[in-house]
């Protein structure tokens with residue numbers, strides 16, 4: 465990697481600490497923050513471990529998986545950045561990995577193969593998420609939980625039910641990570657609108673599967689004056705972005721590198737919020753009253769308690785209004801499926 469590229473990756477991930485410095489703290493005064501990654505040896509987990517090791521807001525990085533974490537942790541720990549890295553392997557070490565965590569990121573679970581929907585992962589991943597969340601409730605009940613494991617539309621409600629049963633549920637602290645949808649929407653929009661990708665802002669709302677992913681290109685900036693035909697094509701490409709990668713990988717999994725990038729951006733936003741950086745806003749799938757659905761992705765203001773404010777949808781085009789109505793039945797049934805699973809097993 466060219467030094468200039470490394471510098472921009474580093475600066476994208478360090479904006480939080482520089483804002484803190486500008487607000488009167490020395491870099492040594494950045495608070496201690498422990499981040500745990502569950503599924504750290506996987507396709508997402510490894511590059512995400514690397515990116516979180518580059519984040520100066522992290523003081524302790526706990527890498528947990530069923531196997532192979534000693535190697536990943538030894539490797540990542542040689543990088544000369546702030547955080548101390550520790551690897552934890554097997555269920556008996558899960559408690560130690562979680563204790564004291566401020567943010568827990570969960571990419572544990574199986575990925576799709578061509579021809580599968582995210583819901584086809586439910587039977588395996590629902591149980592994994594349930595067990596991990598049971599441990600989170602026990603060992604770090606106040607952590608912010610960043611759920612990456614699919615199907616996110618169901619795994620987030622599962623986590624909520626597990627936390628409710630344990631008496632630790634706080635709706636401000638549970639997030640479905642939908643940042644990859646935003647990352648894709650920005651990239652695809654910039655390409656078509658011929659605007660600098662670094663300047664693009666596009667909210668993506670709804671959920672994280674097929675038509676439940678609703679990019680709001682009518683609110684995209686800079687304004688690219690795209691025709692309705694282009695907007696429809698961009699919407700479809702964003703909704704099918706995960707499938708595009710699954711097909712290109714031809715049986716070798718789903719998005720890992722772009723997801724690690726997206727996961728690192730979202731975790732960084734959570735850390736900035738915890739540290740009191742103002743105006744940190746990201747889209748996320750959270751408990752919501754923006755629509756009649758109990759969970760919904762929209763812009764969320766992050767702060768010292770996690771979610772400070774769930775922001776509304778803003779003005780929608782007719783095409784987006786239609787998309788919103790069409791996604792509701794599928795999203796509702798995925799949410800109900802998660803709730804039912806958590807309460808029956």
Ligand SMILES: NC(=O)c1ccc[n+]([C@@H]2O[C@H](COP(=O)([O-])OP(=O)(O)OC[C@H]3O[C@@H](n4cnc5c(N)ncnc54)[C@H](O)[C@@H]3O)[C@@H](O)[C@H]2O)c1
Nearest residue numbers: 503505506507508529571572573574575612613614644723
């Ligand atoms: N939210 C999103 O935008 C998004 C994007 C991409 C992938 N995903 C999802 O992320 C998940 C992981 O994808 P991947 O490509 O990294 O898969 P992977 O198979 O490469 O890695 C998953 C890792 O999870 C580990 N694991 C399994 N059960 C575990 C348990 N009980 N405790 C701890 N670790 C456990 C495995 O050992 C493995 O290392 C999948 O469900 C995938 O669909 C979500």
Ligand SMILES: O=C(O)C[C@H](O)C(=O)O
Nearest residue numbers: 576614705706707718719
């Ligand atoms: O598509 C998948 O299965 C993985 C992930 O949800 C994605 O959007 O890339």
